[in-house]
Amino acid sequence: xxxxxxxxxxxxxxxxxxxxxxxxxxxxxxxxxxxxxxxxxxxxxxxxxxxxxxxxxxxxxxxxxxxxxxxxxxxxxxxxxxxxxxxxxxxxxxxxxxxxxxxxxxxx
Amino acid sequence: xxxxxxxxxxxxxxxxxxxxxxxxxxxxxxxxxxxxxxxxxxxxxxxxxxxxxxxxxxxxxxxxxxxxxxxxxxxxxxxxxxxxxxxxxxxxxxxxxxxxxxxxxxxxxxxxxxxxxxxxx
Numbered sequence: 001x002x003x004x005x006x007x008x009x010x011x012x013x014x015x016x017x018x019x020x021x022x023x024x025x026x027x028x029x030x031x032x033x034x035x036x037x038x039x040x041x042x043x044x045x046x047x048x049x050x051x052x053x054x055x056x057x058x059x060x061x062x063x064x065x066x067x068x069x070x071x072x073x074x075x076x077x078x079x080x081x082x083x084x085x086x087x088x089x090x091x092x093x094x095x096x097x098x099x100x101x102x103x104x105x106x107x108x
Numbered sequence: 109x110x111x112x113x114x115x116x117x118x119x120x121x122x123x124x125x126x127x128x129x130x131x132x133x134x135x136x137x138x139x140x141x142x143x144x145x146x147x148x149x150x151x152x153x154x155x156x157x158x159x160x161x162x163x164x165x166x167x168x169x170x171x172x173x174x175x176x177x178x179x180x181x182x183x184x185x186x187x188x189x190x191x192x193x194x195x196x197x198x199x200x201x202x203x204x205x206x207x208x209x210x211x212x213x214x215x216x217x218x219x220x221x222x223x224x225x226x227x228x229x
Contacts, residue, residue, distance in 0.1 A: 030212060037153075041202070044224055048208075048210070048213070059159050096170075097169070099145075099153040
């Protein structure tokens with residue numbers, strides 16, 4: 001398959017842990033990258049490669065991969081983490097980019 | 109400051125042509141691929157294509173092949189996205205992004221602010 005599949009919406013209580021998942025055959029070969037987008041803003045990179053955070057991204061964000069599923073985990077979710085999250089990967093042909101449909105995270 | 113500076117919002121009529129731009133600032137423009145990403149109103153992100161500013165090699169998503177043209181002027185560190193026959197369905201925000209390779213993995217580490225294109229009669 002040349003698609004990445006995400007749950008449309010996930011919620012988490014303030015301070016709790018949430019895992020946002022993304023399924024796709026490409027993850028058997030490549031790592032995911034993850035992007036956070038808040039309303040009216042450009043997306044920003046929050047996770048890439050095996051488990052790398054860009055400068056300025058809090059360490060409560062972590063990434064993992066198992067089989068055909070990539071995950072972004074937020075340990076101790078904060079109100080400011082409420083946003084849309086998109087997974088991304090190189091596709092299995094190696095020539096194209098894929099985005100997941102996005103997950104809307106609500107922090108309760 | 110390292111940034112991608114995109115051209116301003118556009119309002120066009122169906123059938124018109126348009127070329128929007130993305131200027132790389134604060135880094136070696138030719139050393140990194142540039143990609144374009146579309147976001148239709150209320151929808152998700154869609155990769156359109158990427159180019160290598162160094163040799164102008166371009167690859168398009170099958171969904172956008174033949175619908176848009178990506179180009180670059182390396183002399184002024186600027187990438188372009190162009191339409192020859194706009195449709196109402198082209199209404200979207202278009203982001204230019206810096207496309208990075210680490211080992212075999214790709215990711216987008218720098219995003220422009222986006223250019224809103226509105227196509228309406």
